[in-house]
Amino acid sequence: MTTKDDRLEFEAHKREMSLALGKDEASFQQSLNTLIGLDKFDYFYLWSWMGVPIIQLPADILATQEVIWATKPDVIIETGVARGGSLIFMASILAAMGNDKAKVIGVDIDIRAHNRESIESHPMSNRIKMIQGGSVDDDVLAAVKAEIPPGARVMVVLDSDHSYEHVLAECRAYGPLVSEGCYLVVADTLIGHLTEEQAFTKRSKVWLRGNEPLQAVTDYLAETDRFEVDPVLNGKLVLSSSPGGYCVCRKA
Template sequence: MTAKKMFTREEFEELRRESAAGMAADQGLRQKALEVLVEADKHRWIHQTTWLGEPILNLPQDMFALQEIIYRTRPKYIVEIGVAWGGAMLFFSTLMEILGGEKIIGVDIYMPPDLKERLASHGRLSQRLELINGASLDASTLDKVRSIVGECREVMVILDSYHTHEHVLNELNAYFPFVGKGQYLVCCDTIVEDIPEQEHRTREWGPGNNPKTAVLEFLKHHPEFQVDHPLENKLLFTCNPSGYLVHKG
């Protein structure tokens, strides 16, 4: 019986990169994946994931991508604009409990008391959470974020609130200064540009007016930020195409 040849780790990583690039270049496969996302959204697929009992309004594939970024970059602070049910904040705090880090800062204009109570019920994980109840672009909100992070720029920012072009572009311009070299500015739900107008969930945004159009405009003026294409190549299913921006300096 012939012994099976084992890859070295370097060989396996090269195989992964080549395979991911091939998957990204397979337009037929990518179209089928997009069609699955469009149809599954009618059944609120992105609402089905939870962490420690709290919903995460995102795909598991994107959450694993964020995990990979956090592992590599070790941010001391994560600023999440758009808290929703708080599951993502708990997910990030769990990672920081293992990897180290200071605070998860959650900003949302709507933050009911029961949400605050649930997020406060997770012991040491809760101690790392900082909630700011306010509009993301208010001067008072930005001042509160600055007061927490100080001069630190080991900061990841995740934008996931109101998805019109104007609002997201304003958020990108307001929050990018917090993100230092090697860290990430993540813009969520850029997929809105690539899918048909949602008839089952009417929104103020859609093709031509969404986070991806804002990202493309932002990148014209900020060449220090680049889309992390190798990361995106691995994500057959993602709500954030062209939304993983890394500060290259």
Template sequence: MHPSEQFRLERQARLESYASDGAFQTLSRDWLQASMQRQYVYNFDWMGRPIIQYPQDMVAMQELVWRVRPDLIIETGIAHGGSLVLSASLLALLDMSDAIEAGTTLDPRASRRKVLGVDIDIRAHNRAAIEAHPMASRIAMIQGSAVAPEVVHEVRDFAKGYQRVLVCLDSMHTHDHVLGELNAYAPLVTPGSYCVVFDTFVEDMPPKFFADRPWDVGNNPKTAVHQWLADHPEFEIDAEMEQRLQVTVAPHGFLRRKG
């Protein structure tokens, strides 16, 4: 057996064992809760911009982008812009890979690959920092509610002509809002790509864990995902990604479009 295949099989067996390892799952969930109480998720930057994500989920996004090779990533929720910069930098790496393989010169300004961010309130200082960032040529932004009809229309119009689309939902985390986002943007995901729904972990935290937020157990992204999936068999939960990460804010949130 080739060493690479042996390594792949060993990894597969290890991940499958995690699915039945209740103690490890509990430990991972307890650490997520303890770290969230301590605002651990706010500790990181990506290329100089604050990014409100766990390192594990950043790695997961790198794996998905390399696997899918999208030419458009749509993100709801911008905050400081770190996630937009992460996505843009991953698209830049795809362009570099394509150029090396083709033996051509890379011109970032000529790249068609883009990140489109949507947020109801793009604060002026964050917009200025994003627009001044080296990755700015790959980033476009729309201000407005992600579920407002005019914004949905603008996003869909922007997405026309792109061949591979990946979507990340990370704005308002109430059931109704996320359900509206799924209805609006998941249809833009191309077969084999993903709609990643962040903060589904709210359902697994104690009630009132987010006392100052409108979402809670029973009213959050995971409840929206489960309701939406019941009517959308063209999508499935990528359980292996969750098993691999263990510590993630997106359990049941890595949704793969079949095909």
């Protein structure tokens, strides 16, 4: 007895449900309220990847994995190293895909010694290059570009200073590096959906609506025709810190 090959049908259903979920404001508000409630437990900080704190929500980890697998970048640039788990995570996905030359470039204005040690002593360290300095400084941008081989497919994740001006400057600086078909991921767009009363306060800085990544990426997309928000991927990004932040590059 043979069973029906329903793989295409299954994927079509996933797409349909993702788009429907993206239009369901009640579900989004419910997820938003859940995350606001979880913040008192430092929920965003409770996860690790291969032994290193990742400071990402599970939904965003899965979304980023889907993007990397589907687009197969040779180079992933991430601004904002923090404790290093995200670099380790993306490097491990590249390693699992079998591209021996693929790497992750981590940029941060302050890579602390203990975090650097965690990254450099990790089995994935041979796929990671760290650059310390301001992410939009000319010398740092030059150093990043020098790490990109000719013809490499490039993906970018922006997760450093979340102020509007800085994120917009990063979009303008790093957006042009993204290859056609790859993604520009602007993290922590969730902040733009919070009222002042809902804002996460257990942070080194408190960002309020308007001075945050969602407004920055919205304005960046208005000034370029290279990117568009992926409606399917972002549609299912509830319980996410970056809804609306996954932008696919449509033009070389």
